[in-house]
Amino acid sequence: MSHYHEDDTDYMADEYEMEDIDDDMDDECHDREEEGSDSDADEFNSSSRIVDTTAAQARRGIDIQGIPWERLSITREKYRKTRLEQYKNYENIPNSGEGSEKDCKVTDKACSYYEFCRNSRSVKSTILHFQLRNLVWATSKHDAYLLSNFSVIHWSSLSYTKSDVLNVAGHVAPTEKHPGSLLEGFTQTQVSTLAVKDKLLVAGGFQGELICKHLDRPGVSFCFRTTYDDNAITNAVEIYTSASGAVHFTASNNDSGVRDFDMEKFQLSKHFCFPWPVNHAALNPDGKLLVIVGDNPEGLLVDSQTGKTVASLCGHLDFSFASAWHSDGITFATGNQDKTCRIWDVRNLSKSVAALKGNLGAIRSIRYSSDGRYMAMAEPADFVHVFDVKSGYEKEQEIDFFGEVSGVSFSPDTESLFIGVWDRTYGSLLEYHRRRNYSYLDSLY
Template sequence: MATFDSDGVSSYLSDSDFEDDYETRKSETDTSAQEARNGKDIQGIPWEGFKYTREEFRETRLKEYDNFVNILTPQSREKLDKEYLQVEKGKSFYDFQFNTRLVTSTIVHFQLRNLVWATSKHDIYLMQNYSVMHWSSLLQRGKEVINVARSVTPTLKLPGLLSEPLFRVQVSSMAVKENLILLGGFNGELLCKCVNQPGIAFSTRLTTEDNAITNTVDLYRSTSGALRFITANNDRKIRIFDAQSFTHVSEFPFDWSVNNTSVSPDGKMLAVLGDSAECLISDSQSGKVISSLEGHKDYSFASAWHPNGLILATGNQDMTCRLWDIRNPSKSFAVLKGNIGAIRGLKFTSDGRFLAMAEPADFVHIFDTQSGFVQSQEIDLFGEIAGISFSPDTEALYVGVADRTYGSLLEYKMRKDNQYMDSFY
């Protein structure tokens, strides 16, 4: 079998693995729930044409997938083995609904995977090369919303506004909320578009440093109720802007590149994660560090707050998600383990019932918070994961798969037999 790397599933599911010519066996682009029930692979991968089964391929991939790490040591890995929460897998909280390759997820940085956003159970935004695509699950149709391959000139002209044209932006980070689309670029760019208005409203370059990737962009409500957006960059800074005037509000420096930041539901605290095993909780107004969260063994790239504001989930290249009660931050209260790689995506449902945890490839885990995170569903697919997103009403979960042949958007629908009770926390 071939060695597995970041080139994608199609790089080793090659033509030579088929008994007949690939083009003569090409399947339909989409897969429905009914087709999946009738035995079709959810991604449309024609396993019957390969020399080995899906199960055999999965077994080999688990053994050979090369998880990228920066500082994790074998000794640290041994210590982690004693911390993992014992999880009961095999639950079914969300059922497969649809897969389309009419829109295909893509990524430009192998460590940044937040490029899929659902604004309703029918409206999804994702990156496809240089385009922001909108997918309507109702119409089963895709449409280009933004193209950043050519020159982008901001439409908003206000006195003192530090906006500037940009060209050929490689999008590394994305957020779609509150009727706004935020994009962060590989060279420190920031772009903002109003969903229902033409053109880019605001665009700028946040920093002129050589290594200036905009690792995270996000929108949130401040303690006063004002809409703000926040960015985290490789220049070791977090920046906050007013989302109405697009003016710079504040800037906080840190000791290492900030790979991810997220704001607590009440707008008071920032989770700050980056090129350090340490994770920080900072005050959103002053940037002052409130708590240091210690336990991870490598660099972190994902975080998510439970809607009650008391629980923070952090994802790390040590293949774990740690769960923290911010009222007692001296030690994580649970450690969730991945199967093959770093935890690069974390999302809670809006009601706090479920936590979705995405690895860099092949696996998305859904944990039931009501059970104390010990009951989980495992979504098993093939390909790099570009992003995950629950719909705001919790009814749907979307998974972007980045692959040269099998790149797609997967839709899962909540099972109607789920019995809701008060959240565990």
Template sequence: MAHDLHDDLEFVFSGDGDGGDDYYDYFEFGDRDAVDGGSAGAASHRNKQMDDTSALDYKEGKDMQGIPWERLNYSRDQYRKMRLRQYKNYENLTMPRDGLAKECKQVERKDTFYDFHLNTRLVKSTIVHFQLRNLLWATSKHDVYLMQNYSVMHWSPLLQRGKEVLNVAGQLTATQNVRGARPLSRVQISSMAVKGNLMVAGGFQGELICKYVDQPGVAFCTNLTGNSNSIMNAVDVYQDPNGATRVMAANNDCTVRTFDTERYSLISQFPFQWSVNNTSVSPDGKLLAVLGDSTNCLIADSQSGKEIARLKGHLDYSFSSAWHPDGRVVATGNQDRTCRLWDVRNLSRSVAALGGRIGAVRGLRYSPDGRFLAVSEPADFVHVYDASAGYAAAQEIDLFGEIAGVAFSPGDGEGGGESLFVSIADRTYGSLLEFRRRRRLGYLDCYV
């Protein structure tokens, strides 16, 4: 379950350097300055930047997240041991799991594929539902999107500034006159996806919002269910086999719906026997992974919804999935604290199980070149596996706080996955962290 670090990490003494909670609440709305005018806004921004942690700060001994351990009632090592001992993983099913640890692949976790680059508190995610953590997206290494309170924020690592691109606290009306559009107000965003310039957000009561980030207003908005218990668990933007852009919405009402992006017409809706928590479409647009309130995951035809295979092996409900860019492997994340890898050429059993440290696997992302798989737990740990080494080597990123999402920067080949972003949702220490891919240069590269 979600847990705020402030409940454990109390200050030994109160200094003059840190303010109250409002010290961490500054961010920029559009081009407006802070309420006290341009100079006050600039001063606030400078103060926030001083509180950020750079790669140089980290090398000189500052905590990666800027947590002042010297002023707290625990050291970092003491608090880590306490978290490992006391953190309780949330489970929906209480099935015997005695043999699960033996089934998990033995992994060497001492590699460093990504180096720490920056931690900023200028933007920080919030989580609406503790089981849904796919709330961070990158459309380039200079463009990152995350959910913060009633806003979707854009963060520019280049400019080190945040900007609001969508506010859902007030009234929302579609700018396009299309069938099925309905006005919305005060939406709690539970899921989101951003691909290219199209952003899609799902709401706690079945709302669906589509917006082009480079255009004002929202292109389309509606409520798909009208049921207050029908949370939108996952949304996605993908290309169908013909190359057309589609929007997919997975809901707690056991239905997966697909829309086009021209008139936002409902193309298909596939019913399932249980609440659908996550969906993902294969790179060629033909296969659909469906995960939910079941120990089994499904592979279906993306066009018809017809079940092709049933993936058996998990012991609890699943909430995350990701396809390798070559389309041959799909990864599934479960509350049994494992990620399973499935070869689509033989789905009778998983080819490997990767174990976590303290909790469920809530987030999965492959790097664009397929070299790495990022696996995020509900809190504290992100594991970056080397897929090219058969997932036998990994980097363990050790943090503190609830993880709202992980994202690689997109691109092809050497230009893909240059940055890895991790978003921490915490009232005091919430932040966005950026890691840069470590490149091993050849002897002659210094002459290029």
């Protein structure tokens, strides 16, 4: 991936923020917050007085992000058209987005699998590198974790409250002693990636830092620096449970390494090196195969025990930043800066079985629901696509909003979908709930 620069967040703001096209949005937002709106207390977060949007309000025609289009000098439709025309997709290989179009599947976008529940504007997610977008994780239908400035926060959509679970603004050091753990810890860690599963939280940093915290224990459990190389950024972290039941995680780094850590023993268990910086690695459900994607158009499928290449993945035209396995262990997906997500079948890897096209830019985050029914792919901004896997990815729900995407996550029970939105004015956490057809049950009452 591209080297980190201090102005990466400014890069996003300069190119893509809403206020760049219509300068009166900030003023209108401020006026709306000062005046309040027409009804109930549930529009407001009681502690911050920031206007949220509920499903009931959205049904009455209020914009899901609270954008007062009726007061602005541009309509939503015109602004959407302008964004589509003016958004500049970041490419490492020029014109990769145009070159990929011919392979893409035509989809039915008129589907609705998850319905809008709430937009919480008191929850501000942060992006510190424009290419890394795995900073939102759901651990239940109502609980999400995300990076906000120098803190990882927990958000409860039941109580509409947030709380710090890991603050890295100052000094962080482990309160437990384990071999190999850096007891001196880290100071002012810039978090590049995040993963949360069950009771384990792992944060990766721009200097190769790894900070592990058990959410049911006080303090930090483990600190580790993967490398002291200049090009040390931790690009992705994935937590999984091994066949023996032990909790592990893999860390993908810009030093071309993938490292596996055993959190039962608190130690590095494997270290594989590849020919190029690794941006993401995903382990299949039976733990035998790893998908490796990074600063090369070709991805790799490798043996998870030895790191040896099983197959090369040819088809993408630029660098890839996302990967994910379907629960069947047969199919997986990769996301690329050529604006496509490709679907692969391990039984025939000579070519991808489908290429799915984004609207604006790179596919930087991919998630499958735990039941395998849906796949969500997130663009850098404005769009998250939810595909019906059973339809052969031919049917999708296109979730349309404005702002950079910091991450997307299904809850483990598949009932919720959370989307982190980064924008100076309209940054928030969008929450969607799975649509269910209860018409037969309803007729019984």
